[in-house]
Amino acid sequence: MSTTKTRINISLSDEIRRALASLAHRDHIPEATKAARLLEVALEVEEDQIWNRLAEKRDTNKASYSSHKKAWK
Numbered sequence: 869m870s871t872t873k874t875r876i877n878i879s880l881s882d883e884i885r886r887a888l889a890s891l892a893h894r895d896h897i898p899e900a901t902k903a904a905r906l907l908e909v910a911l912e913v914e915e916d917q918i919w920n921r922l923a924e925k926r927d928t929n930k931a932s933y934s935s936h937k938k939a940w941k
Contacts, residue, residue, distance in 0.1 A: 888902060888906075
């Protein structure tokens with residue numbers, strides 16, 4: 869049976885491997901599932917940082933502002 873998920877191989881230090889195993893055990897889920905969930909969170913954090921940098925770049929004294937209603941017309 870094939871899967872729709874992509875598999876990747878990663879090398880982990882012993883410290884990270886033990887932490888991942890401990891978290892997976894705590895949450896009663898497979899290590900691969902815990903790793904995938906942690907990657908999802910990390911990607912969300914990365915995305916938030918990118919949006920924040922963009923917002924900071926646009927936030928100047930000369931910035932023009934639009935009302936929420938106008939912005940989402």
